[in-house]
Amino acid sequence: MTSSKKILVLAGDGIGPEVMREVAKIVNWFRAYRGLDVDIAEELVGGASLEVHGVPIRDEVIQRAHEVDAILFGAVGDPKWAHVDFNLRPEAAILALRKELDLFANLRPAQVFDALADASTLKAEYVSKLDLLIVRETVGGIYFGTPRGIETLPDGTRRGINTELYTTPEIERVARVAFDAARKRQGHVCSVEKSNVMESGLLWREVVTSLQQAEYPDVTLTHMLADNCAMQLVRNPRQFDVIVTGNLFGDLLSDLASMLTGSLGMLPSATLGPLKEDGRRAALYEPIHGSAPDIAGQGIANPIAQILSFAMMLRYSFDRDEDARLIETAIENILNTGLRTADIMTPGTARVGTEVMVAAILQEIKRLSGQG
Ligand code: IPM
Ligand code: MG
Numbered sequence: 001m002t003s004s005k006k007i008l009v010l011a012g013d014g015i016g017p018e019v020m021r022e023v024a025k026i027v028n029w030f031r032a033y034r035g036l037d038v039d040i041a042e043e044l045v046g047g048a049s050l051e052v053h054g055v056p057i058r059d060e061v062i063q064r065a066h067e068v069d070a071i072l073f074g075a076v077g078d079p080k081w082a083h084v085d086f087n088l089r090p091e092a093a094i095l096a097l098r099k100e101l102d103l104f105a106n107l108r109p110a111q112v113f114d115a116l117a118d119a120s121t122l123k124a125e126y127v128s129k130l131d132l133l134i135v136r137e138t139v140g141g142i143y144f145g146t147p148r149g150i151e152t153l154p155d156g157t158r159r160g161i162n163t164e165l166y167t168t169p170e171i172e173r174v175a176r177v178a179f180d181a182a183r184k185r186q187g188h189v190c191s192v193e194k195s196n197v198m199e200s201g202l203l204w205r206e207v208v209t210s211l212q213q214a215e216y217p218d219v220t221l222t223h224m225l226a227d228n229c230a231m232q233l234v235r236n237p238r239q240f241d242v243i244v245t246g247n248l249f250g251d252l253l254s255d256l257a258s259m260l261t262g263s264l265g266m267l268p269s270a271t272l273g274p275l276k277e278d279g280r281r282a283a284l285y286e287p288i289h290g291s292a293p294d295i296a297g298q299g300i301a302n303p304i305a306q307i308l309s310f311a312m313m314l315r316y317s318f319d320r321d322e323d324a325r326l327i328e329t330a331i332e333n334i335l336n337t338g339l340r341t342a343d344i345m346t347p348g349t350a351r352v353g354t355e356v357m358v359a360a361i362l363q364e365i366k367r368l369s370g371q372g
Helices: 013-033 047-053 060-066 093-102 114-119 166-181 199-215 228-237 247-260 304-316 320-337 355-369
Strands: 005-012 038-042 072-074 105-111 132-138 149-151 158-161 189-194 221-223 242-243 268-272 282-286
Touching: 005 013, 005 047, 005 060, 005 304, 013 072, 013 242, 013 304, 013 355, 038 282, 060 093, 072 093, 072 304, 072 320, 093 282, 105 247, 114 320, 132 166, 166 189, 166 199, 166 242, 189 228, 189 247, 199 221, 221 228, 228 242, 228 247, 242 247, 268 304, 282 304, 304 355, 320 355
Parallel strands: 005 038, 005 072, 072 282, 132 242, 189 221, 189 242
Antiparallel strands: 105 132, 105 268, 149 158, 268 282
8 A cells, every 4th residue: 555645765975874763763663653645765965875886976866755745765875975066066966956956045944942051052041042043045046157167267276266146036935934934933034145245145135025015014034144144143042033044154153053042962853845836845854964974873963953854844844733843842851851962961860872762751651641
């Protein structure tokens, strides 16, 4: 018997596979006990795919990604491949998926669990109860703009070129995602660019402003220059509700915001494509953290970002808010008992590895639901 819905699992490199192996136990529990009726397929991406197939992602895998309802992604990146061309690096796999599936809106929440307020490098009084959402554009901007490349001038000087480029529709559609999200939150969007030095930033500011006036008068819109935003995120992060920004600034600011929560190992993300006529939309869920080659293979990686990414999938792709909350509550409760992976250790807490952390969270999910 086949299920109507499909998930594609792409564990990738480094800590990706060892975390995914454990998190699969939670996914399978939801299939067994909560009626999550999905087929699961797995494929290689990143360095793992390079190793076997000579490319970071095969066309067949992109095709498969088009066909499924949701993708659960681990992490890509392996220093072994740092010397090869950009289009052959492990990172090209995630960039190709974003581009090919038109996954333009990357939602990166930064929420501080009460139990972890002390794990932040910022004082707890600045980060406790923090709850912000970064909406990052992910298929445009300087990551994809042309011309690009490295060229050699007649005098032998070499020149590296990338182009920051945004069009009105590209800005509008990502701003819409941010405004819609704000309506379900505190009703405040802060749009971030460098309109003081960049034309693409100036256009960004104009387009977001017009859209707010025309379609979202109920949402409060403010603007901030990207450098100031970086500073404000560490000075007073709770001033933000939703931040909307381009690809490059979003990459930087979301790493920065994630550290406010104590660890990069805590934060999930969802990357969404346009809504199609049949009501479906391509969606990829991945932790914000990378492949962490320095700790890969040791069984010590924090699985929480990957588990929370699955929770986001339940909420956004399968309309299962209750199941998502079940996971989030279980994680909160387990953190309250003092269990910690190495990256979020504070004095007086107990250190466990990936496997024990996942087992504890699954146990708590069972207890809360009274199932399994
Ligand atoms: C991210 C990562 C990626 C990016 C890399 C792996 C290409 O840093 O998802 O934030 O820069 O977008
Ligand atoms: Mg990044």
